[in-house]
Amino acid sequence: MTFDAVVNLLRQRFGAERITTSQFRDNQRIHIPADKLHGIMECLHRVAGFDLLTELSAADYLHYPDARDRYGVWYVLDNTQSGERIVVKTWVNDPEPTLASVYHLWNGADWMEREVYDMYGIVFEGHPDLRRILLPDEFSAYPLRKDYPMRGKGERHNFPAITRAQS
């Protein structure tokens, strides 16, 4: 199924005005509303045949020129039969950015959603085990948010020191 056919399929099913596209070189993107994410992903998986979730990541667009929403989340999908690839991008906002989990469609989303949650605090509803993956459990912030200080909030030095006499 070509990119145009995928876009037409989604527009028929989910409304033409809410599905937009953009392109950067050979990177063809479909922009979808966050509340339709679950249905659209299921359609892409079951009908359009995109059976591999290659990438799931996010970015914080705080202070970004011409950005209307805070967090962009994108899904790179592959059709392993035809070799086609599309990028699906959606947007979420503060407070409590929330998206539907795609774990039940592609189990590979497990760790990727956990990493996005770890770094940006975006909650994926329906994920079976949504907890931090890279940072320690007691870490209280989301460090890749742009309003998080680059040098942290003192987490890196919040440990007891061992002196010579103690060791």
Add this chain to the structure above:
Amino acid sequence: MTKLDQLANWCRKNSLWPMPFATACCGIELMATGASRHDIARFGAEAMRFTPRQCDLMIIAGRIVMKMVPVMQRIWLQMPEPKWCISMGACASSGGVFDTYAVVQGMDRFIPVDIYVPGCPPRPEQLIQAVIDLQEKIQQTGTLKGREFEQRQTLEGPVALPLTALRPADLIVAPGNYLTATRQNSH
């Protein structure tokens, strides 16, 4: 210092057993130091063991992130006395270029360090010089029962800056303008 202390120091300094705590590229130089070309065996420190229970010299080679600090401290505590520590390279000594939320700005904030080796990464000759300096330190200060360690009660490394000591511009680094990547100075 007694004659027996001196004898013990002479034995210890010529038979250091390093524990290679290599977390980054400094570890490659550490391997080169142990290999035939630079040959740390000439100074009696070739017996690298990957268990802390058999070692008496911890060589921290590389950056330490906050998740690694408890591991590093536990390994240091597992080493039997007498023991020494070399902080190898800019990252282990001061955090190096990695001034981010996760990287510790010098592992001497959390465990005691005897010798610092500058460099990014240091050449094997520098590490060998550190071993020679440490040997001299052991010969001059060591005691049979480790009394010199008991005297050092206070933390030797620097302490962390309070957050209020950092300027707001140091805390927030989101660029004000993405097109020119200039920093936004006031929030």
